[in-house]
Amino acid sequence: MKRQVLAKVARPLDEPRGPDVIHRLTVPASWFKDGACVELELPRNLSCAVCDGGGCEACGLAGAVSTRGRAEPPELVQLTLPRREPSPEAGRSTCVVRLTGHGGLPPADEALPRGHLLLYLSEGEATPGLVRLEAPCEPDEVTAAAPGSLRRVAAALVVLVVALVGWWLLGR
Ligand SMILES: [Zn+2]
Known part of the structure; x- marks a missing residue:
């Protein structure tokens, strides 16, 4: 019985999917210290995670x-940085964050999810295209990009729902 439960937990990461990709980013030490929420514009082409660009x-x-497809708009990905103290050897220590569903596209004829995105984060000047957001990331931490206006609408809806629930609770 227990084995089944464990299998369930482990499965999503190993399910058939598109190819995994690697993206290396440098992040200011102060952002790490704060565990900041950052947003990055995902390049359309990234290194294959199996061969790291060598070809396999x-x-x-x-x-x-x-x-993403050639015609698709750039994808914005948000993540909360792992909180950590500045390293004495800036740029040397690297941590890896895995985001599911933001990697390579599966073959066109296969109905599979996208691969994983492996972010190699090290300290340094912020990589172009990487910005720090003032607000904390949205709860699920990883949000596929919606146009700014759509995101604002979604945020307004969340506020409205919270307000309604609060009003309902108070009214009981
Ligand atoms: Zn490869």
Whole structure:
């Protein structure tokens, strides 16, 4: 019985999916210290996580993997940085954050989810395209990009629902 439960937990990461990709970012030490929420514009082509750009079977020997179609708008990804103190050797220590569903596209003829996005984070000047957000990330931490206006509408809806629930609770 227990084994089944464990299998359930482990499964999503290993399910068939598109190719995993690697993206390396440098992040100011102060952002790490604060555990800040950051947003990055995901490049359309990233290194294959299996061969790190060298070319292998997973990426069709290309070394690079596409994360969106040519015509699709840039994808914005949010994440909360792992909180940690500045390292004495700036740029040396790297941590890896895995975001599911933000990696490479599966083959066009297969109905699979996208691969994982492996973010290699090290200290340094912020990588271009990486911005720190003032507010904490949204609760699920990883949000596929919606146009700014859509996101504002979604935020307003959340506020409205919270207000309504609060009003309902107070009214009981
Ligand atoms: Zn490869």
